[in-house]
Amino acid sequence: MTILLIKDLWKKTEHNYQLKDVSLAIYENEWLLITGPVNEGKEVLQNILLQFDEDFHGTVYFQNENIKKIKNYSEQVAFIHNHFTSEETEYNVYDYLSLPLKLKGFGEGEISENIRKVTEEISCNLSLKKLVKDLSLREKIVVCLLRVNLTKPKLLIIEEPFFELPNSKRQTIISVFKDFIKIWKQTTVIVFSSYASEWLEICDRVVLVKDHSISQIGEKKQLLQNPKQIFVTKYIDCAEVSYLKGCIKKGAFISDGLTFLLPQYTEEEFQIYEGQSVYIGLRASCFQIMEQTKLKDEGFTVSLPIHFIKGVDARYMIYSNIGGNPVVAEIKNNGKIYEDQNLLLYYAFGDLLFFDGVTELNLKRRG
Structure with a gap:
């Protein structure tokens, strides 16, 4: 079933098109990778889906309703920005995890129980009293994803998590995401990343964006067997x-x-x-x-x-x-x-x- 439907999306500045005739159906509970060269459209599409940008032509439907008319759309969407691995907050892990629940009006007992459940689901040996800034890279990623899981979003958007990171750290990030796949069965996940190869074994489908429009959509095997242009195979698997x-x-x-x-x-x-x-x-x-x-x-x-x-x-x-x-x-x-x-x-x-x-x-x- 389709959870997000993008129809005839165009965005133009005074001199250039930033998106050209983008149409895309995103399904419930799928992991979707939207990839392509930097500054050729995917970043603009991400901002539209997050409602950071509402100046566009076309329509985006979330559960069959125009997102511009959904008052609580942002409450149903979680966002992981590309600097989450460098979090330097003074909160300890427990306080960091509890913050979004406090904003929703949860009591202390409910917060404690919810945090206990999500930490047990992922089987992580994590000290809740430890300061977030003192965590290892792997622990920071785990805490960030646990916090997302606590909010139970219907849609999760992940922004370029490998930004300026060496390969060793990218592999650490991917390994943690793999651990979380099993507990995100009820969430649609959209990954925006220029680094395609690391996500291919995780994501169900791939959307290639080039020259501000969609070049091709499909599973990795489909894209390699029947590429519409040379760019597709070179970008997916050279x-x-x-x-x-x-x-x-x-x-x-x-x-x-x-x-x-x-x-x-x-x-x-x-x-x-x-x-x-x-x-x-x-x-x-x-x-x-x-x-x-x-x-x-x-x-x-x-x-x-x-x-x-x-x-x-x-x-x-x-x-x-x-x-x-x-x-x-x-x-x-x-x-x-x-x-x-x-x-x-x-x-x-x-x-x-x-x-x-x-x-x-x-x-x-x-x-």
Whole structure:
């Protein structure tokens, strides 16, 4: 069921569009990641959903009602800002947790019982008498999320929690959020973050925002299998799809380092024409190791020098290049593979992705 519905959202300053025709349905109890480059729209959308900005065209519905007409909308929405890890309040943990409940008129007995319940749910060994400013990073995150849980919001909005943080601290934050997933089953969570990779295993769906509009929406697997433009896979998982730019000449794809004849049906099926500039997308998982060239009518082979390799349980990630362009291949092989050797790999035509060389938009199959 839809809890938040955004319809035909536009926002324009005197000289520029900040949002262009944004429409989005957000479902009850889902974790949604809204990601994309900085200052290309997601920050403006966040402020609108928080009612920090009401100067826009279009409509935002919360539980089928326009948020501009909901008097207690802010009471149903919790917000975690991007500096929550640097909290330096003089409150101890108990007082910090109790503050939102006091503002709601809870008595001391109710407050104590509620705090006891939420701390037991997360199974954390946390001293309630300890000052918040003296907590470790992990403890600060736990306390912040416990405070959110005490308010029982229907919608939680999280703002760029990895802002200017090193990878080690980002991993700490993610690990705590994973612990809280099980106790936030009745809350819809929207994460606004430019760092997509850390959130992909947590969030149910991803919204890609670029150039002040939505580029694509879907689960990670859907986005990687059928990207609408090159930007999508590069932003979600740059190792999943490698791109080579070339052109179509006499029925062949020609680029620096790789040339092969395309099947006769390709130009018609993908609306490709003679002389067109195109990118081909090579999915890492679609490469196969070959000992000799074969199946020329169904695919092509390429010899790749291995620059770097990672392997686990006979599965290898091969990092190489074609004509100076980075290429990643994920292959299965029971034998040993070494850096600096060359591998002959096979790729089926049916697994190729085609993108326009100018717009970088997906050249979809007809029909």
